[in-house]
Each structure stands twice: as C-alpha cells, then as structure tokens.
Amino acid sequence: MIGDNFGNQIGRVRRLVLFCLFATLAPFLAAQTAATGTLTGKVVDASGAAVAGAKITAVSADAGQAQTATTGADGVYRLTLPPGYYRLMFEASGFVTVGIASATVAASATSVLDGKLDAVAQNSQQPATKSPEKPAEPSLNDLGFPTDQTAGNAAEQMRLDRRSHMLKIHQRLGLVTAGALVATLVLSNGAAGRNSTSSGRELHAAVGGATAGLYITTASFAIFAPKIAGTKTRGPIRVHKALAFIHGPGMILTPILGALAYEQRSSGQKVHGIASAHGAVATVTAISYGAAMLSVVFKF
C-alpha cells in the first residue's frame, strides 16, 4: 500500500520534472523547427560606392552558430538564416571592421541591413609619406600584445551573451523560488503538529511541489549556461556553487520524504522512519539555499 503510494508520488515528481524540462527546452526545440528568413543588404564605403568581397558574419544569439556571406560586385550580400537574433560583423580589406550588436531575422521574411565601412586611417599605415621626419604615432603593434589578446572573437562574445542571459533568468527564477520556498515553510505549520489538517497538508504539498519544480527550472538555467573555456572559478561564486551540493540533493530528497510523511499522516499513522527527517532535511535545504543567495549578494 505504502509502496504503491510512494510509487505514485515518484510518478508525480517524475511528471513534474518532465514538464519543467519540456517547458525549459520548448523554446529551443521550437527554434530548431521554424522556417528560415533572409537577411540581405548592401555594403558601401564612405563615398557610397559598393564594396565587393566584404565578408559578413552572422552569429546566432541563441545557438552561437556562425554563417558567412561575401558581397558581390554590386556590394550586395544575402544570408538565409533561422529566425532569431544575430550579431553581425562586416569585414573588408582596407576598411575598419564594423560590428552590429543585434539584428533580427523573422521567419519567411526578408530583413534588410546595409553596412557602411570606413577606410582604415591612412596615417596609421603610411606615416612616412605624410611627414618623413616625424616619428610615427604609437600604434597597437608597438605595444606587442599577442594576437589572441587583440583579435575579436564574435563566437566567444555570443557565448558570453548567452551565458549572461541564462544566468539572469537563473537569478530571477531563483528569487521566485525563494518566495515559494518561504511560503512552503510557512505552510508547513498547517501540515504538521497539533494544528495540522488534511487540507493544510495538501496545500503544503502542492506549494512544495511547485517549489521543487521552480527549483529544477532555476537550476537548469545555471547548469546549461555555456561554460567559458579557460576560466577558473574564483571568489564568492565558489561558495554559491558548493552550497548547491547541499540544497540540490535536499530539494530532491525533501519532496520524497514529504510524500512519505503525507502518506503516513493521511493513513492515520504518526510520521515515522525516514519520513520523520522531512522537516530537518527541508530546514537544511532552505538554509543552504538562502546562504547560496547571500553568497552572491554580499561581498566577503
């Protein structure tokens, strides 16, 4: 009997997890299956003349994938892209590279984005012809930075953008989860002890289940955020991550123990066995979750 109910509870938790995962992944899945759009435009120089052979790189804000196109003799380029937001780079020999932070491509539509390139300043290339006796103004080449420190990396920027976007959602959902967690703890008064009622237990279980779902969604945005190669974790964020090893298992264990306790109380039994640890595990989980939030808020 208890085993069947426990199985039902596990089944509910599993459905909840699947629902949360689906809700998280649905936008990505939808993006993969949508129709493509077209991004086109003309690249000109400062005088308005067409620039042939210019390279246009579009990097997806969602997937981080890059596509390139080259302008023809008329300066026109054309890119067929999945709908979404793109960062664009216009590059051509003898011209200053131009970056455009965000361009939108809609499904089954043509977006027009023209580019204007300025020629590389002559004095940085040919100082001797302007003033033979004058030493050249210092340039970046004089400073001797390694190439990997001076070359822009649009794909890396896209990864950073996506990481920050996902972690921003992680932060916001984390706040919502904290509110739900506090509500669950407050409602536990009506689920246990002398004043407990059947409706109190059900309400506590429902809000607790929602908290667990929110928590899983919150965590997934941090877990699946792109990792940046070559970055060592340092500072308070280490504490934040370490505490996840406490509240993470706690958030899984607490609903399971709660389901057991709920079943025992509903069948008229006193909560016993491992289910009696529900309150303690929930308290440790809530404290570690709160500490994880504080670890990124206050400097130490």
Place this chain on the structure above:
Amino acid sequence: MNQRILAAFWLLAPAMLFGADSQWVLGQSTLSYRVSHPLHESVGVSHQARGKGVCHAGQCDFLIAAPVKSFDSGDSNRDLHMLQATRGAQFPLVTVRVALPETELNSATIRCDLEIQFGGQTAHYKQVPFQREVHGNDVRIAGTVPATLTDFKIDPPSLLTVPIKNDITVRVEMTWRPQ
C-alpha cells in the same frame, strides 16, 4: 662675436629642445575600475596595461592599452559578466590615446584630453587631471577617469534585478620611463 653666438644659442635652445624626439614606455601600471551596487561595491584591477609615448616638435602622443579580460575583481563570475556587458570578447582591448604639449609633461598636474576606445565605442574626456611625480628616471602618473557606462553604451549588469550604478570610475596609476 662670441656674444652673438651665445645669444643665438639661447634663442634657438628651446626650439631645439622641443624639436628633439623622445619616446616613453609604460612600466608598472595599475588600472582599477569601481562599480557600485546598492548591496556592495567591487573593484576590478589590471596590471597588464602596455603603453608607448612619442614626443616630437613639442607635441606628445601616448597610447595605452589593456586587455579587458585582464581586469580581476576577485570573482570569476562577476568578471565574466563584466566581460560580456562590455563586449570584451569582441573588442578585447581598451585603448586610451592622449595628445598633449610636451611642456605639459613637466607640470605637477597634467591635464589630458583622453580618447578612450572601449566595447566598440569611443568616448572623449577633456582636461582630466593627473598628478605627476618624478622618481629618478621614472615618472609616476596617477588620476581618475570619470567614465560612465552610458559613455560606451554599456547596459548595466544587474544583481537580483537591481542594476549597478552608471558611474564606473577608473583609477589610473602608471610609471613611465624614457626609452
């Protein structure tokens, strides 16, 4: 005759001195930006700036650059957020150009017009005061650049939905040596 030669020398000496080329190279440096959030402040520091100065005909041009990635606030997560917000992967260097009269280099307070390229944007700051101290061959320069996020069209990063303040002052401490 000797008096004429002497007089000609004194007349021409300043022009000859100003006309003499000189070059400067940046030695040690500390650049630190300060960001403020209602809940705390943090400071990112870089010691990896490089610089060169060229003086000619009484006019000096200086170029200083530092990798955006090299700023360390002691928290890797915060540094990655700043790197993202400042478009540091796409525009990996912050560069500062200064043009000033060579005579200004001898002042105790040097007032500089700065052209700063950062995050794909260029901002100009007029008459920023820097204190100058001479220690043997070394010239130490220290000052604060009153930069803001909006100068470089940077969206302010936020913590718990509260954005950081717009002011992002940059403290500059540099030691220059003649080359």
